[in-house]
Amino acid sequence: MLIRIFPELGHFALILAFAMAVLQAVVPLWGAATRRPLWMAFAQPMAWGQFTFLILSYLSLTASFALDDFSVAYVANNSNSLLPWYYKLSAVWGSHEGSVLLWVLILSGWSFAVSVFSRHLPRDMLARVLGVMGWISSGFLLFILLTSNPFERLLPDVPADGADLNPLLQDFGLIVHPPMLYMGYVGFSVVFAFAMAALLGGRLDSAWTRWARPWTNVAWAFLTVGIALGSWWAYYELGWGGWWFWDPVENASLLPWLAGTALIHSLAVTEKRGTFKNWTVLLAIFTFSLSLLGTFLVRSGVLTSVHAFANDPSRGTFILVLLGVTVGLSLAIFALRAPKVQSLAGFGWLSRDSLLLINNILLVVMTVTVLLGTIYPLLLDGLGLGKISVGPPYFNALFVPLTALLCLFMGLGPLARWKRMPGRELARRLAVSAIVAVVTAAVLPLFYGGSFSLGVTLGWLLALWLVLSLVRDVFDKTRHGRSDKARKGRTRLAGFRKLTLAYWGMVLGHLGLAVTIVGVAMVSHYNVERNVRLAPGGSVDVGGYQFAMTGLRERRGPNYTADTATIEVTRPGRSSFTMQPEKRFYVASGMPLSDVALRPGLFGDLYVALGEKLDNGDWSLRIQLKPFVRWLWLGALMMAAGGILAVIDRRYRRAPRRSAALQTHEPMPSRLVPPSPTEVTS
Amino acid sequence: MKRRLLLLIPLLLFAVLVVFLYRGLAKDPAARDSALLARDFPAFSLTTLGDPSRMLDRSLLEGQVTLVNVWGEWCPTCKQEMPQLLALADHGVRLVGVDYKDTRENGRRFLDEFGNPFEVSLFDPDGTLGFDLGVYGAPESFLVDADGVIRYHHTGYITPQDVDDVILPEVKKWQQ
Numbered sequence: 001m002l003i004r005i006f007p008e009l010g011h012f013a014l015i016l017a018f019a020m021a022v023l024q025a026v027v028p029l030w031g032a033a034t035r036r037p038l039w040m041a042f043a044q045p046m047a048w049g050q051f052t053f054l055i056l057s058y059l060s061l062t063a064s065f066a067l068d069d070f071s072v073a074y075v076a077n078n079s080n081s082l083l084p085w086y087y088k089l090s091a092v093w094g095s096h097e098g099s100v101l102l103w104v105l106i107l108s109g110w111s112f113a114v115s116v117f118s119r120h121l122p123r124d125m126l127a128r129v130l131g132v133m134g135w136i137s138s139g140f141l142l143f144i145l146l147t148s149n150p151f152e153r154l155l156p157d158v159p160a161d162g163a164d165l166n167p168l169l170q171d172f173g174l175i176v177h178p179p180m181l182y183m184g185y186v187g188f189s190v191v192f193a194f195a196m197a198a199l200l201g202g203r204l205d206s207a208w209t210r211w212a213r214p215w216t217n218v219a220w221a222f223l224t225v226g227i228a229l230g231s232w233w234a235y236y237e238l239g240w241g242g243w244w245f246w247d248p249v250e251n252a253s254l255l256p257w258l259a260g261t262a263l264i265h266s267l268a269v270t271e272k273r274g275t276f277k278n279w280t281v282l283l284a285i286f287t288f289s290l291s292l293l294g295t296f297l298v299r300s301g302v303l304t305s306v307h308a309f310a311n312d313p314s315r316g317t318f319i320l321v322l323l324g325v326t327v328g329l330s331l332a333i334f335a336l337r338a339p340k341v342q343s344l345a346g347f348g349w350l351s352r353d354s355l356l357l358i359n360n361i362l363l364v365v366m367t368v369t370v371l372l373g374t375i376y377p378l379l380l381d382g383l384g385l386g387k388i389s390v391g392p393p394y395f396n397a398l399f400v401p402l403t404a405l406l407c408l409f410m411g412l413g414p415l416a417r418w419k420r421m422p423g424r425e426l427a428r429r430l431a432v433s434a435i436v437a438v439v440t441a442a443v444l445p446l447f448y449g450g451s452f453s454l455g456v457t458l459g460w461l462l463a464l465w466l467v468l469s470l471v472r473d474v475f476d477k478t479r480h481g482r483s484d485k486a487r488k489g490r491t492r493l494a495g496f497r498k499l500t501l502a503y504w505g506m507v508l509g510h511l512g513l514a515v516t517i518v519g520v521a522m523v524s525h526y527n528v529e530r531n532v533r534l535a536p537g538g539s540v541d542v543g544g545y546q547f548a549m550t551g552l553r554e555r556r557g558p559n560y561t562a563d564t565a566t567i568e569v570t571r572p573g574r575s576s577f578t579m580q581p582e583k584r585f586y587v588a589s590g591m592p593l594s595d596v597a598l599r600p601g602l603f604g605d606l607y608v609a610l611g612e613k614l615d616n617g618d619w620s621l622r623i624q625l626k627p628f629v630r631w632l633w634l635g636a637l638m639m640a641a642g643g644i645l646a647v648i649d650r651r652y653r654r655a656p657r658r659s660a661a662l663q664t665h666e667p668m669p670s671r672l673v674p675p676s677p678t679e680v681t682s
Numbered sequence: 683m684k685r686r687l688l689l690l691i692p693l694l695l696f697a698v699l700v701v702f703l704y705r706g707l708a709k710d711p712a713a714r715d716s717a718l719l720a721r722d723f724p725a726f727s728l729t730t731l732g733d734p735s736r737m738l739d740r741s742l743l744e745g746q747v748t749l750v751n752v753w754g755e756w757c758p759t760c761k762q763e764m765p766q767l768l769a770l771a772d773h774g775v776r777l778v779g780v781d782y783k784d785t786r787e788n789g790r791r792f793l794d795e796f797g798n799p800f801e802v803s804l805f806d807p808d809g810t811l812g813f814d815l816g817v818y819g820a821p822e823s824f825l826v827d828a829d830g831v832i833r834y835h836h837t838g839y840i841t842p843q844d845v846d847d848v849i850l851p852e853v854k855k856w857q858q
Binding site for chain 2: 278282285286289296316317320323324327328331332334335338375378379381382585589591592594609611612614615616
């Protein structure tokens with residue numbers, strides 16, 4: 001019986017991967033310190049081997065799920081023979097053990113990618129980067145092996161069937177949300193490793209930032225998509241129509257995102273201008289530390305949350321030690337090795353440099369605000385000051401004005417020049433944008449909602465300010481395209497051609513934020529919510545729509561039974577359509593779940609959730625109108641696309657030659673592999 | 683030298699943070715404090731388990747110290763907890779149940795089978811109240827004072843020992 005050995009195979013592969021991670025952590029770093037090429041070259045094969053064995057291990061666990069091997073405790077707790085096959089495969093990361101395995105698999109995947117795409121790096125740099133990643137990987141693999149082994153058996157009493165996956169997780173959202181989020185979280189380990197390698201090697205020039213930038217952008221883009229998916233999933237699956245709850249676990253993903261956003265901008269300054277060096281290194285450490293802190297908060301159970309994992313104190317202690325060692329060591333190395341010399345290049349009080357500095361400060365303040373709010377109960381309790389936690393009012397009261405300030409400066413940033421920007425010129429270029437934004441934002445809510453709302457006006461004002469200043473910038477940049485040589489009709493096109501993909505990435509990312517802000521403002525202020533009771537044949541009017549319940553039937557799903565209502569929605573002058581909200585009852589876990597009916601639209605969703613059956617045959621229904629809610633996620637997707645666009649810019653593909661020149665900085669004793677001229681990075 | 687010391691600031695801040703995290707961890711996770719302690723019991727509008735046409739709201743919890751117990755027929759530990767809840771009711775403690783993520787039939791059968799210590803049970807099939815309370819499983823209990831403020835949160839099963847050592851003293855404390 002082959003099925004019987006998968007868990008052991010997987011466990012064994014996990015142990016081998018751990019051994020390789022340790023070697024990857026120790027040997028290349030030692031080699032870089034003592035300048036032994038052979039030892040440094042050890043990094044790549046170990047990274048590849050580790051990745052291979054983690055894939056094997058992961059596939060073994062997946063096989064145990066696919067084959068319903070309920071002798072494995074983790075499978076028995078999170079799967080059921082009736083579960084559809086695609087949920088069996090995604091149930092692998094449905095709970096703590098499997099999701100840490102996915103975490104490590106993704107980490108080693110990033111290591112693998114670095115070793116493949118960064119062969120042009122100086123050998124000691126690559127050895128150090130992979131060595132640092134090896135340390136992180138060793139820590140987490142040890143964590144799995146000692147406290148969270150997903151291959152643990154339930155012998156000899158093998159349950160006949162599994163307890164089933166939590167119904168909330170039986171959804172497309174679960175299939176995509178965690179992997180995306182982890183890609184982002186873990187992806188920040190790459191820039192962290194680059195920063196540490198630069199510190200260890202004593203090479204804090206701008207070269208490391210150039211190499212680290214594409215990796216950071218990609219990780220950030222994944223995290224952006226991951227957070228958006230999480231919000232979308234909460235919106236339709238939890239059944240309340242909320243899209244952000246300031247829950248500790250949500251905050252745990254927002255923290256590295258905010259810090260990562262600051263990091264992306266600070267990396268740009270360090271690369272282009274050679275300033276902010278220490279700050280950028282510190283931000284790289286800070287960002288990844290927040291990823292680790294998030295992992296700790298989610299899995300240790302120090303904070304109560306709607307989606308906390310099942311808790312085990314030994315796990316919390318282990319992750320805290322891991323967090324303490326990683327962050328403590330890196331900050332200690334930072335304190336010891338960060339360059340003392342103040343960077344020479346200065347900048348005026350109004351310049352792109354200064355605006356990016358303000359952007360960084362604001363983003364860090366936002367990060368700290370969210371961090372404090374999240375761990376506030378721990379802080380107060382630790383000081384013996386009582387037991388209070390802070391909720392959405394705290395976050396909204398601080399986050400909204402900070403975002404407004406950030407947007408104000410974001411509008412100026414792209415138009416300002418490096419080093420020095422005359423204030424008068426900046427004002428001249430932006431005066432029209434500012435006036436148009438203010439007037440439109442003041443008038444617009446009157447047309448839409450019929451009533452004035454400060455929140456909506458503020459939202460539109462910020463969004464318009466961002467968009468119009470970008471439009472102005474694109475306009476100016478293309479006008480000066482090639483004005484001397486080309487004829488007038490062709491200049492603008494030539495100007496467009498001259499703009500780089502990295503520039504368009506910036507534009508798209510900033511536009512994305514504007515779109516998200518509009519979504520937030522509109523859905524927060526113009527949301528309509530009604531709880532009604534309806535019987536088949538009855539109808540109700542909500543926000544200009546008529547909802548009529550025309551039918552109700554029972555239905556059997558693969559692992560649940562359901563009551564499905566058919567609701568016909570009509571609006572004067574438009575064609576009608578039907579919506580089918582459902583109340584499911586999951587057989588194995590005995591849990592009821594409301595499956596929401598959504599009618600998505602670019603300018604608003606209709607949202608109908610079926611409540612419970614009342615005694616006289618009526619049903620309770622929750623009907624909501626969600627204007628512009630899609631803009632939240634659309635904006636996030638645009639931001640992520642902007643990040644990716646910047647990565648595929650040509651200059652990163654030209655990178656090998658440039659960095660080869662930088663390599664002369666430290667003489668290498670010998671070369672093991674002759675450099676191949678065809679080597680091209682992504 | 684002075685600059686070097688400045689560079690140590692992040693490390694020091696982090697060390698302070700770790701101390702707090704450790705203290706948060708060192709506590710017994712089952713005795714973890716709810717995020718809602720010393721706050722008003724969240725507003726709700728739910729029907730009762732027995733009577734789907736009877737709607738109740740927060741005012742139910744005002745005027746008297748009440749132990750709100752979140753339970754469900756699907757939760758095996760809740761069955762083990764029932765004798766302790768019945769004992770508390772015998773001691774004169776006012777109990778209100780929240781039948782969490784359950785069906786009416788199952789909930790009623792459960793009370794028929796194991797006894798009903800509750801003055802009334804709220805019916806929360808979608809877990810909306812449970813969500814507002816930050817419940818992440820059943821059973822969980824919240825002690826609410828006469829002003830409707832949450833004063834004590836018990837995560838998990840109330841043991842016979844907890845009845846005498848924790849719950850009754852807490853009830854006394856807030857009754858004064």
